[in-house]
Amino acid sequence: MRVLASGAGLCRWIHPDDFREWVRVHKSREPVEKLVTEHEAVSRCVADGDYVAYDFSSLTRGPQALVREIIRQHKRNLWICAEFTLHDSSLLVGAGCVDRIDVGFLGYGNYIGRAVVEGRVQVFEWTNGALAFRMLAGARGVPFMPMRNLLGTDTFLQSGAKVVEDPFGGDAICLVPAMNPDVFLVHVHQADVYGNARIFGTNLFALEGAMASKKVIVSAEEIIEPLEFRKEPAKTTIPYFLVSAVVHLPFGAYPGGVPGRYELDVEHVQQLNGIETEEHMQAYLDSCVYSVRNHAEFLGRRVGWKRLAGVARRALIKEGYG
Amino acid sequence: MDNVAGFTDTELMICAAARVLEDRKTVFVGWGIPQVVALLAEKLYAPNLVQVFEFGAIGPQSLTPFVRGTMGGPSNIYRSLQWTNMNWAFSYAATGYLDYGMIGAIQVDAYGNVNSTLLGGTYDRPGRRFPGSGGGNEVASLCWKTIVVLKHEPRRFVQRLDFMTSPGYLTGPRARERAGLPRGTGPYRVVTSQAVFGFDEETKQMLLLGVLRGLTKDQVIRGMSFEPMVAEKVEIVEPPTQEELRVLREEIDPARTIIG
Numbered sequence: 001m002r003v004l005a006s007g008a009g010l011c012r013w014i015h016p017d018d019f020r021e022w023v024r025v026h027k028s029r030e031p032v033e034k035l036v037t038e039h040e041a042v043s044r045c046v047a048d049g050d051y052v053a054y055d056f057s058s059l060t061r062g063p064q065a066l067v068r069e070i071i072r073q074h075k076r077n078l079w080i081c082a083e084f085t086l087h088d089s090s091l092l093v094g095a096g097c098v099d100r101i102d103v104g105f106l107g108y109g110n111y112i113g114r115a116v117v118e119g120r121v122q123v124f125e126w127t128n129g130a131l132a133f134r135m136l137a138g139a140r141g142v143p144f145m146p147m148r149n150l151l152g153t154d155t156f157l158q159s160g161a162k163v164v165e166d167p168f169g170g171d172a173i174c175l176v177p178a179m180n181p182d183v184f185l186v187h188v189h190q191a192d193v194y195g196n197a198r199i200f201g202t203n204l205f206a207l208e209g210a211m212a213s214k215k216v217i218v219s220a221e222e223i224i225e226p227l228e229f230r231k232e233p234a235k236t237t238i239p240y241f242l243v244s245a246v247v248h249l250p251f252g253a254y255p256g257g258v259p260g261r262y263e264l265d266v267e268h269v270q271q272l273n274g275i276e277t278e279e280h281m282q283a284y285l286d287s288c289v290y291s292v293r294n295h296a297e298f299l300g301r302r303v304g305w306k307r308l309a310g311v312a313r314r315a316l317i318k319e320g321y322g
Numbered sequence: 323m324d325n326v327a328g329f330t331d332t333e334l335m336i337c338a339a340a341r342v343l344e345d346r347k348t349v350f351v352g353w354g355i356p357q358v359v360a361l362l363a364e365k366l367y368a369p370n371l372v373q374v375f376e377f378g379a380i381g382p383q384s385l386t387p388f389v390r391g392t393m394g395g396p397s398n399i400y401r402s403l404q405w406t407n408m409n410w411a412f413s414y415a416a417t418g419y420l421d422y423g424m425i426g427a428i429q430v431d432a433y434g435n436v437n438s439t440l441l442g443g444t445y446d447r448p449g450r451r452f453p454g455s456g457g458g459n460e461v462a463s464l465c466w467k468t469i470v471v472l473k474h475e476p477r478r479f480v481q482r483l484d485f486m487t488s489p490g491y492l493t494g495p496r497a498r499e500r501a502g503l504p505r506g507t508g509p510y511r512v513v514t515s516q517a518v519f520g521f522d523e524e525t526k527q528m529l530l531l532g533v534l535r536g537l538t539k540d541q542v543i544r545g546m547s548f549e550p551m552v553a554e555k556v557e558i559v560e561p562p563t564q565e566e567l568r569v570l571r572e573e574i575d576p577a578r579t580i581i582g
Contacts, residue, residue: 084377153486
């Protein structure tokens with residue numbers, strides 16, 4: 001196959017057989033209880049230098065409590081897949097955890113933009129669809145996927161994609177490399193202790209991410225009985241053998257919302273989006289991450305149960321989230 | 323806030339773009355202004371418009387008021403035809419099911435190529451950095467007709483983009499096909515706070531189709547850093563109607579998060 005053009009960006013890629021080998025050895029098919037604290041899950045599953053991806057967005061069912069735990073544990077040199085990232089990429093960069101970002105959508109607000117301008121974080125240009133497709137390739141056990149966009153643009157030139165001649169039709173076509181993250185974080189509506197998980201509503205690549213990643217942390221609003229999954233298997237988003245750790249984290253997407261359970265906290269989100277200066281960033285991290293031991297303490301002491309009851313009360317739309 | 327004309331630039335852009343969308347068609351809706359355009363179109367002109375969102379909502383009947391930033395939130399994905407994920411959402415565009423795509427831009431050039439990534443400097447050390455493609459590159463590449471919505475300012479209508487995030491007609495006729503993009507796709511309209519543009523069939527360059535009532539062609543062209551082609555008969559773009567403004571201000575965006 002003739003390579004017509006190559007993007008200049010770096011990308012993390014592993015051979016599909018190496019990923020298969022990892023799955024064979026490390027992702028146990030044994031149904032063991034995996035319920036742990038967020039501290040344990042992150043310290044066991046996330047290492048300095050890891051590639052980390054997550055589902056869904058900062059404001060909707062994002063793994064915000066797990067992101068804060070990564071910050072609390074001062075993980076370093078992470079490379080993240082940023083898609084629907086509004087404020088979490090800013091927090092991770094502000095905390096010094098992340099120094100490389102694959103960009104679908106970099107993030108919202110001036111803080112993250114300035115970090116790029118000042119060279120504190122290195123970015124690699126992709127698109128939301130290309131990153132999702134890379135994840136699909138990783139989940140399908142193939143080294144790349146062909147797609148008919150990225151083509152002709154500067155976005156392509158700064159990505160790690162290639163343009164080749166389609167061996168069937170002869171046209172130029174774009175190949176994006178498979179993504180097999182070290183860690184995938186996903187916050188779900190319901191899980192059982194083994195890691196079976198349910199999401200209601202839409203997602204980016206919840207199943208693909210869980211399949212394609214070496215280690216998978218599921219945080220859940222609610223822990224339910226394993227039998228519930230077998231009674232309604234069409235509702236299962238992720239089966240247990242993809243999952244490394246399960247954490248019970250009610251309000252785990254706060255200040256974002258979880259559809260049907262609680263709405264986002266607009267004031268808190270505005271506070272986050274308004275972070276511009278380094279002092280402001282460090283003050284937020286001190287107050288909401290470093291000075292509290294865990295998620296429960298953050299909720300109890302920094303947010304308050306009354307406020308949480310308020311965001312839960314505002315979740316009036318229940319259709320489809322049962 | 324309102325200018326002397328009684329509406330904001332953004333309100334005009336939203337209303338003019340909403341009039342472009344056809345009923346009983348599909349549209350891939352980008353983040354921010356396009357979401358509000360689609361809501362206005364659905365309420366006034368295209369009640370059976372099927373809106374498709376990259377976060378996996380197919381054909382929702384989104385509730386209003388619009389809450390900024392709730393991509394994928396429950397009011398956003400209310401009563402959809404289907405809830406799925408990003409790979410399937412973009413696959414609908416890639417297989418030709420999506421008639422329109424709508425995106426914003428920080429810069430656009432004469433071929434309708436779009437920048438939403440950076441301004442100034444180099445890629446590694448830009449002068450200013452913006453979010454990047456998001457799903458804009460997919461929308462501009464894969465939907466049949468792309469609509470770009472942006473403010474009418476010389477710094478936005480440029481000879482040369484600082485970065486080409488998403489493809490218009492690239493360098494001209496047949497360039498999209500040569501690059502491998504799907505046949506028969508490309509930018510269809512550019513809707514601004516002063517004018518509506520199409521693209522010349524032969525040259526694939528931006529073509530002035532209409533100017534806001536009260537403005538001249540020359541005034542519109544002076545607001546750009548390149549000279550567009552001009553249609554034989556330039557239409558008048560009517561300002562927002564009372565009904566459009568009422569729906570926008572009272573039903574869709576009472577907090578004025580988008581309309582300003």
